[in-house]
Amino acid sequence: MSSPLKPEPERTLDYHPGAGCHDEVVDAAGAVRPPWRYLVDSLAGLGHAELAERRKKAMRILRDDGATYNIYSAAQMDRTWPLDPVPWVIDSEEWSLIEAGLLERAELFNFILQDIYGPRELIKRHILPPEALFGHKGFLRPCDGIRLPGEHQLVVYAADMVRRPDGTMCVLTDRAQAPSGACYALENRTVMSRVFPSLFRDSHVHRLALFFQNLRQKLMDLAPGVASPRIVVLTPGPYNETYFEHAYLANYLGFSLVQSGDLEVRNGCVCMKSLDGLKRVDVILRRVDDIFCDPVELKSDSQLGIPGLLQVVRDGRVAVANPLGSGVLENPVLLRYLPAISNHFLGRQLRLNSVATWWCGDDGDFAHVVSNLDRMVVKPVFRTAEDQTAVVSELDDRQRQALLARIRANPAGFVAQECVLPSHLPAFGDQGLSPRPAVLRAYGVASEASYRLMPGGLTRIGTREGGVVVSNQAGSVSKDTWVLASEPEKQVSLWPRRSGEGAPASEPSALPSRVVENLFWMGRYAERAESGLRLMRTVFLQTGGINPIPDSARRLLLQAVTQLTATYPGFVRGGEAMLADPDEELLAVILDRKRAGSVRSCIVSMLGCAEESRELLSSDTQRIINDIRDQMAGLEHSLRTEMASAPEEALAPLVSSLLALSGLIHESMTRGLGWRFMDMGRRLERAMQTITLSRAILVSRLPESEENVLLESLLMTVEALISYRRRHRAGLDLESVLELTLIDSANPRSILFQLEQLQVHIECLPRELSMSRELAGEKRTILEAVSLVKLSVLAELAGTGSGEAIRTALDQLFSRLYHLLGETSSAIGKRYFAHAAGPRQLLSPQWQVD
């Protein structure tokens, strides 16, 4: 085959189209197909090196946006969403054919859904074998008879399509449970339009925003009669493989992102637990599979559900999209009977066919499957994590026999499909362009009388030429999908115009208590990690210098590490050997993620909290969070190699990033409750850490030279050494140090500064109206803490003039302050965070004796 993309020798971009399949770019004669010409010329004009650069840039943007897809088996949780820089180009003529076919299919699946949970004519008229429906785990009997308001029951529909070798499109699977990927398509588009601005602009590509506007409108329509419906996106949580998308969708549409624990059924309604009380929810866009959604009536041991949800749905007081029970439409047996079903409902055959499908539960089909097994792809009728699609030709003999045995044991549990070799698209790699099989997922959303299609979709390509299965879990790469407009399109904004009166607007999304709690702990963990690192840096500096520091000071300093990080026994009870050779323990306190209190465990916890509240974090913040994750991962190596010389240098980048994080949050986060809780967490933690450190190294009285080392260490750690030197040129003394670190409310690292900030925050928190004049718990404790510090007499604390070995007054002050802060934290937690025990099943009655 010739190399079509070769306008200039020095900018060669070779592409050899796939053999035996339809190639999207190059026709049988070796010529570039017309819709592709502009793109091909432009890419060839860029050349390999430049394209590689652009791809790198795209990956960087995706990473900064936090675009991830989790792979269950991977040890590391996030994998950056992979995007190939060459889009799938489809011209408007062809797209209109696809569109017509998909709209018809969406309508048909809507009819099927209505029938399955309604009259079941498909069964009664012998169109669908009863076993195909009644034997499918997705058929949820408690959902029988439930109806959403509006014309359509199926709200969002998606289909995976491929192009056959003969050039026709066909549908491999229909998705109706909670179709994923639409936001990945949007993210791909955003990135592509930034990385290839002029190419994108000149290509006249249909925009995607309208689809999301339609989706939002449809969701609002599901709460008829509610002026500002509260709509939430229900996610299983950060461990779900498409969590990025859930957060993105919620943000993009302006809805709250919730987990099941954020919702509860109260007085016949679904409510969201927010800081200012329970808020009634009108519509739930769910990304949790239906069977998990209500432990009362569906899967009784589900932890992802909202107990009682189904009855609220039945009463019409909340709408769930897609409706509970819609997972039954993903039963691939339906494809086998789709022609007859289409005849029944539409009176004609579908324009867009499905891949040829045989159901092993049918005797004739079963015989056909067994005798043609090698040419089949076998799928279980109900998708589970362990029972995956099998391409029979790729199995060895033993695997094939095992598969056959499984089918024979339960024929009705399997379908077999014709093995279609999908058309191929060029994928860009280090070796240039190579052909890869492609699957397109397209999306439709119900809209008044019909469906509206996203003009575009999510293209995914397989990992090798000639492959037939493309799956994200198997490591496929995504592509943008460019549907070319015949003329330039007008810009569509997601925001509906604020013109007409009574135009529905969604209520500003309140924060679920869980998110706020996570922000609070994110603040605490970030600060805890930072102070741990600072102390560690001090320890490295002080113990690694040319002049060895006095032994008792060294000992106190090392013990302070254990106390500050609460990594007991550590240096406090670890024995003399450890004190003599502290390196391993110091490394462990930084690096060991299994050790509670270590810097790494704090970072991991902080990242976990950030994940739970990611919809509130800007992409700048996301970038810094990525940096922190990278630096933490790299620290293991850098610290071990630098332990012999200036190990504190290895810590510097991580400290800087943590500082950048707090700076960014301070500078760019809206001063709402979310920010307030995060800052409270930070202040609380900083005060507690400074108290712990000061108490560890200042309470014992030591000879002056040794004490000076400790005072200096404290000042270094709390970043006050320079201010101190500027003020007190004479030298170090405890009273002056305390003045600066304890009671100077102008020093943003002093204890008093933290306490006063906390007091301000606490005053601003929402409260239930109360007639009582008694102070709330957290107001009382913080007031006492502030007063104690303000009333302290420095000379008394320093024990100047007394000869005691222990500074009792100082010790008592720190001890009391620490206690008060602990009380403040738990009072805040008790008042604002949900700590209720999760739901449990009512004891099943024992068999009752008759």
Next chain:
Amino acid sequence: MLYRIVHKTRYQYRTPVRQGINIAHMLPRDTRRQQCRSATFRVTPTPVSTRERLDYFGNRVCHFSIEESHDSLQVAVESLVDVSPDPVMPELDLGSSCQRALATLRESTDPEVLLAREFVLDSPLVAATAALRDYAAPSFEPGRPLLSAVRDLTQRIFVDFRYDPGFSDVTTPLDKVLAHRRGVCQDFAHLAVACVRAMGYPARYVSGYLETRPPPGQAKLVGTDASHAWFAVFSPGEGWFEFDPTNDKLAGDQHIITAWGRDYGDVPPLRGIIFGGGATQQLQVSVDVQRL
């Protein structure tokens, strides 16, 4: 025959429950041989909402939620039910043969038959295994009328299995019941359902009450009755018929139905989710079936 049935359930929790969301299958449904004249459903503490509806199988279900903190939950149902002998007696000796019934099930396009095929399939608590099929097969000779075969199966279960209240609970698998040949009425009902399905016929689980008679000369004690369970079989062209393997008989005017489903899991008297309640819950149930 007119019965008054009083069914009381009481849960005692270790620590307070702040919310409970429950579903009860306790109100008798109407069938071709029984009519529920009245039923009262009382819950303490008072629920914020109580809703009655018909479920997928046509059973009456009550949904109720309690949103005040409580240490104990009581549900008391009192119903008046008119029960008569089945107006359609099964043709044990002349009905359609097993062989014929199987063919009809496979080929008929009669909606009733098509819908009944749902009850041939495995359900969450009842899976037909080879062992069950082996046990059932001797009763189902191809030429024998299906209902006669089922009657025979009912008798064999009665003879072969020992009634043993301590042996099993809701979670005991059928394999174990089959291997040890013991259990209680729910086990026997599940076992029979599984056997019938293993042979390819539709069967469902029936939940209800049985009137018990005191020994001659003694007064009947209050509260000594219990929930009962038996099963029903569908014979194409003839309909559904009920059999009681625990007592070796056809269900008659002493069997009062509350609900039916694929298995117990579709129709437990009471199920739900609670928030709180501590580690343990105590449950007391009393049933009183009074002939009026």
